[in-house]
Amino acid sequence: MKKIFFKALAIAGIAAAANAHAVTDPADDFLAVYTGSHTAAFDVLSADVAYNAGTNEFIFRTTAAGDIAGMAGAAYVFGLDAGGSTNAPFAGVGLPGVTFNTTVTLRSDGTGGIGGGGAVSTHIVGNEIFSTISASLLPSKGFAFKDYTWTVWSIDSRVAGTGRLADFAPDVNITVTAVPEPETYAMLAAGLGMLGVVARRRSRKQA
Numbered sequence: 001m002k003k004i005f006f007k008a009l010a011i012a013g014i015a016a017a018a019n020a021h022a023v024t025d026p027a028d029d030f031l032a033v034y035t036g037s038h039t040a041a042f043d044v045l046s047a048d049v050a051y052n053a054g055t056n057e058f059i060f061r062t063t064a065a066g067d068i069a070g071m072a073g074a075a076y077v078f079g080l081d082a083g084g085s086t087n088a089p090f091a092g093v094g095l096p097g098v099t100f101n102t103t104v105t106l107r108s109d110g111t112g113g114i115g116g117g118g119a120v121s122t123h124i125v126g127n128e129i130f131s132t133i134s135a136s137l138l139p140s141k142g143f144a145f146k147d148y149t150w151t152v153w154s155i156d157s158r159v160a161g162t163g164r165l166a167d168f169a170p171d172v173n174i175t176v177t178a179v180p181e182p183e184t185y186a187m188l189a190a191g192l193g194m195l196g197v198v199a200r201r202r203s204r205k206q207a
């Protein structure tokens with residue numbers, strides 16, 4: 001019975017791994033123009049933007065090299081191309097492939113926002129910061145939600161101008177991850193089924 005339980009756990013683990021971050025980023029690769037704090041919270045190590053068609057939500061996540069909570073000035077800006085963006089404001093710092101017409105910003109003080117307005121709820125766990133946002137708040141400018149592209153960059157918001165740009169991940173836009181993928185559903189169903197078997201056997205034993 002223990003064996004079945006651990007098998008189910010392993011399958012649940014594989015399902016979780018299917019949601020792993022889409023992008024990994026080198027350590028200590030701050031931009032040359034960056035003049036802010038060089039502490040680990042500003043160094044992005046992985047990131048992901050996923051679109052869940054089932055719930056019609058986007059999930060934004062960034063992992064830094066160090067704890068994020070309470071790191072003064074730290075913020076993570078997701079630039080999204082929701083369709084037809086021709087905006088490439090970072091060409092001057094060597095990143096011509098970063099383009100966006102919508103932004104989502106998650107901050108180390110636990111606040112977050114869309115573009116200039118719209119607050120979003122932001123969560124921080126150790127070195128990870130994330131937010132789940134309804135797609136209705138990030139309307140299309142031509143692309144289907146699953147075809148939005150993105151990059152994320154960390155900033156030291158206490159610094160003005162390009163000197164605030166700490167670290168990009170990735171350096172050119174990529175397409176959002178679609179979740180859950182069909183195979184994830186299958187694995188989850190199998191995992192839940194096994195947990196059900198375990199629970200039934202347990203309750204039978206107790207009866």
Ligand SMILES: [Ca+2]
Pocket residue numbers: 025026027028029030043044045167
């Ligand atoms: Ca990095």
Ligand SMILES: [Ca+2]
Pocket residue numbers: 025026029044167168169
């Ligand atoms: Ca980088």
